[in-house]
Amino acid sequence: MPKLYDLELSGNCYKVRLLCALVSVPLEIIPVDFLAGDHKKSPVVDLNPFGELPVFVDGDVVLRDSQAILVYIARKWGGEAWLPTDPADMAHVVEWLMVAENEVARGPNDARLHDKFGFKLDANAAREKSTRLLGILDARLATRQWLALDRPTIADIACMPYVALGHEGGLSLDAYRNVVAWIDRTKKLEGFVTMPAL
């Protein structure tokens, strides 16, 4: 059974738990004491020199970064459904994995890290980036059900959590009805599991 070095309140860890639930892969959860800094200590830092969660272990395969872990799970257990191999389809999914790694991380995720966990970050800059991102997401979702393709993919799994947790970073989704509808669609996927505050 694959193992997840996990923090329950991390949206990045949640993505991994969610995709495993959606593709019916059982997961051994290894909770890591984030407040004690255990992600900067052995064994996590031996598995991931960046000293961050999540870390995913499946036999000999050790992976860091939530987006990369989603790629692995999708390719190994998801067939063509969650990350297709067609060049254009795969690249379109990856475009949104990069939005998750960049604009979502520097926007709503940073705003939440500041407000909820006391990280020393520029919260105003994070909220400005969030507002710009939410506008782009809302425009895109005005004519589409899902971010990358005409079905849910890991693009949606990667981007949804921190957007949906925006209220924990002082963001309101009230003006972004297409984003709210997309989050609701995600929550209705068969096998969906939630996390605190979502």
Place this chain on the structure above:
Amino acid sequence: MPKLYDLELSGNCYKVRLLCALVSVPLEIIPVDFLAGDHKKSPVVDLNPFGELPVFVDGDVVLRDSQAILVYIARKWGGEAWLPTDPADMAHVVEWLMVAENEVARGPNDARLHDKFGFKLDANAAREKSTRLLGILDARLATRQWLALDRPTIADIACMPYVALGHEGGLSLDAYRNVVAWIDRTKKLEGFVTMPAL
């Protein structure tokens, strides 16, 4: 022939030009006047709502984000060489695409944007992140020739440019001999093309 909306001095645009050269795909270059803000105007912003370069167009396929474009080129023209479809191999490549999108972008790329282009960024924070990243890269490359697999992949193409341009952001690679050796290996790949200051 695919088209690249391009800025010659952008490491992100250069990655695309480099991979196309390595896989022998001819590319129509459409220079965009960055200083005039043309990346925020039509036609670029119609193709990419984030208003950034590069943008890649291949027939009906329009792509933003240099890492996603590398995925497309690798899958369409590179066979299994530059981005394999095996779940673990693909995920290991994607781990480093995410480092390019996050740690490289917030480290050496931001330091260069500040020093060379006058962007209002926290240059000290960018240099601190760069130093941490360079340490991790140097340790990894102490026992390996390439970042993700035992051969060059788009992981290397994605991470190399801004690391190699670090001197334009006030960074020295003198203490990171494994990183320097890796850059030199990349420069010897058959079909390699360079960019200004590299």
